Amino acid sequence: FMIFYALSWGVGAWVLISEIFPNRMRSQGMSISVGFMWMANFLVSQFFPMINENPYLLSHFHGAFPMWIFAICCIFSYFFICRYLPETKGISLEKMESVVLAKRRKKPQPIQTERYSD
Numbered sequence: 579f580m581i582f583y584a585l586s587w588g589v590g591a592w593v594l595i596s597e598i599f600p601n602r603m604r605s606q607g608m609s610i611s612v613g614f615m616w617m618a619n620f621l622v623s624q625f626f627p628m629i630n631e632n633p634y635l636l637s638h639f640h641g642a643f644p645m646w647i648f649a650i651c652c653i654f655s656y657f658f659i660c661r662y663l664p665e666t667k668g669i670s671l672e673k674m675e676s677v678v679l680a681k682r683r684k685k686p687q688p689i690q691t692e693r694y695s696d
Contacts, residue, residue, distance in 0.1 A: 594663070595607065595611040597671065601672065629644050630643070
């Protein structure tokens with residue numbers, strides 16, 4: 579779990595919140611997002627020992643029940659990302675607002691992107 583979390587949400591959440599908010603509200607959006615991430619981390623750290631020490635769950639799942647819960651959460655997160663978050667490669671931070679608004683309107687809007695040669 580820790581390896582996959584560190585390779586996905588552990589880093590991806592910070593990249594996402596730094597890119598998704600428009601410039602005029604980036605500081606407020608990032609502070610609210612970081613507050614929610616801290617709260618979620620606190621809940622996970624409190625929830626994990628309780629379900630890992632439950633005798634019924636321990637005997638039936640042999641200690642793997644927390645892993646299954648968090649794996650299911652990761653699967654739901656994957657579908658959430660694929661469905662609701664736009665691709666931001668090649669789009670400047672200033673044009674990000676139009677990308678998010680176009681995704682909400684569900685009408686394709688042409689967006690100017692810059693090409694970089696590798």
